[in-house]
Amino acid sequence: MNYRLAFLGFGNVGRALAELLLAKRDELKSIHDITFTVTGIATARHGQAVDASGIDLPLALELGRNGRPLNALSAGPVPDNFLEFIRCSGADLLFENTPVNYETGQPAVDHLRTALELGMHAVTANKGAVVHAYHELSELARVMGRHFFFESTVMDGAPIFSLFRSALPVVRCKSFEGVLNSTTNLILTRMETGESFEDAIAYARQTGFAETDPAGDIDGHDAAIKVAALMTVLMNTPTKPGEVAYSGIRDISMEMVADAKANGERYKLICSAEFDGQKIRGRVAPRRVSSASRFYGIEGTSSMIHFETDVLGEFSLVENDPGPQTTAYGLLADFINAVRN
Numbered sequence: 026m027n028y029r030l031a032f033l034g035f036g037n038v039g040r041a042l043a044e045l046l047l048a049k050r051d052e053l054k055s056i057h058d059i060t061f062t063v064t065g066i067a068t069a070r071h072g073q074a075v076d077a078s079g080i081d082l083p084l085a086l087e088l089g090r091n092g093r094p095l096n097a098l099s100a101g102p103v104p105d106n107f108l109e110f111i112r113c114s115g116a117d118l119l120f121e122n123t124p125v126n127y128e129t130g131q132p133a134v135d136h137l138r139t140a141l142e143l144g145m146h147a148v149t150a151n152k153g154a155v156v157h158a159y160h161e162l163s164e165l166a167r168v169m170g171r172h173f174f175f176e177s178t179v180m181d182g183a184p185i186f187s188l189f190r191s192a193l194p195v196v197r198c199k200s201f202e203g204v205l206n207s208t209t210n211l212i213l214t215r216m217e218t219g220e221s222f223e224d225a226i227a228y229a230r231q232t233g234f235a236e237t238d239p240a241g242d243i244d245g246h247d248a249a250i251k252v253a254a255l256m257t258v259l260m261n262t263p264t265k266p267g268e269v270a271y272s273g274i275r276d277i278s279m280e281m282v283a284d285a286k287a288n289g290e291r292y293k294l295i296c297s298a299e300f301d302g303q304k305i306r307g308r309v310a311p312r313r314v315s316s317a318s319r320f321y322g323i324e325g326t327s328s329m330i331h332f333e334t335d336v337l338g339e340f341s342l343v344e345n346d347p348g349p350q351t352t353a354y355g356l357l358a359d360f361i362n363a364v365r366n
């Protein structure tokens with residue numbers, strides 16, 4: 026079966042997804058009988074393209090990589106706002122990959138709601154939409170007979186949400202603990218080699234792991250929103266990032282890292298949620314861990330999550346050296362899971 030796809034956001038993640046779709050085109054067809062036509066691509070400052078007969082995806086990638094506008098690929102005039110773009114794309118599934126808004130989740134929430142109201146599946150890597158509208162969008166998807174999936178929002182393509190949703194029916198997540206922010210883990214790992222905090226940030230920026238303004242990672246906002254997303258979805262505890270007690274790594278000095286290293290220990294930014302006897306509480310805080318800790322060996326941009334469950338005991342997922350291609354995989358898996366269900 027052929028599916029019409031729309032991309033809202035064609036940055037690092039959107040383009041990596043386009044590349045992966047092209048690379049996996051034959052397997053999608055031969056294993057899952059899935060073919061696709063991209064009918065819309067929209068960006069904030071690099072134009073849009075809408076074409077019901079199919080946009081030339083390799084050409085769109087070339088334009089996107091070179092920062093050139095996409096409008097030349099459009100079959101006609103482009104819509105003047107993103108909600109109209111979603112409607113005009115006539116897609117069966119929207120990939121929403123615009124930047125995260127920690128405070129409100131917008132405009133991603135409106136984009137995803139519009140797609141679902143129009144009868145599209147809605148797939149995103151945007152954490153904001155999950156913490157601010159998970160229940161609303163999931164219920165809307167159910168009513169419309171469609172899916173709202175967001176595997177890539179935590180630990181990129183590692184299967185967390187689909188694991189609990191599909192492979193582990195009725196398993197209850199009682200608590201979790203993890204290293205979930207790649208940028209801070211990379212900075213702490215580099216500081217162990219004697220690099221300063223500032224130089225480690227510069228390296229993280231240079232290699233594309235940190236934003237131009239890396240405060241969201243360094244001060245723990247990104248980790249807190251991931252904790253909130255996991256609590257909301259896996260522990261049935263709707264949580265906003267501000268309800269997670271969080272601190273970042275700004276106060277971890279080179280001396281502290283060196284002292285830990287001299288004692289066979291390391292600093293890690295640990296994300297967790299557990300029941301404290303009264304309620305489930307989320308927390309993000311740096312912790313000095315010994316070599317006996319499961320988190321000690323998680324270096325660089327790698328991440329890990331450890332779950333405690335009611336019937337399956339404890340288990341962990343580890344992701345080594347993720348990048349936009351692993352985030353793209355989570356989106357591709359969501360696409361396949363959405364349409365084959």
Ligand SMILES: NC(=O)c1ccc[n+]([C@@H]2O[C@H](COP(=O)([O-])OP(=O)(O)OC[C@H]3O[C@@H](n4cnc5c(N)ncnc54)[C@H](OP(=O)(O)O)[C@@H]3O)[C@@H](O)[C@H]2O)c1
Pocket residue numbers: 033034035036037038039067068069070071072107122123124125132150151152177178181348349352
């Ligand atoms: N990068 C990762 O490895 C990673 C991992 C997990 C999750 N995510 C999430 O994935 C999403 C996309 O990340 P990214 O790295 O691809 O970001 P990015 O490179 O900055 O790309 C964002 C895209 O969205 C467009 N855009 C910006 N504001 C918009 C708006 N208000 N409405 C519509 N489109 C808008 C941008 O247009 P222009 O091109 O014109 O600027 C660009 O095409 C984010 O929510 C991020 O948190 C990223």
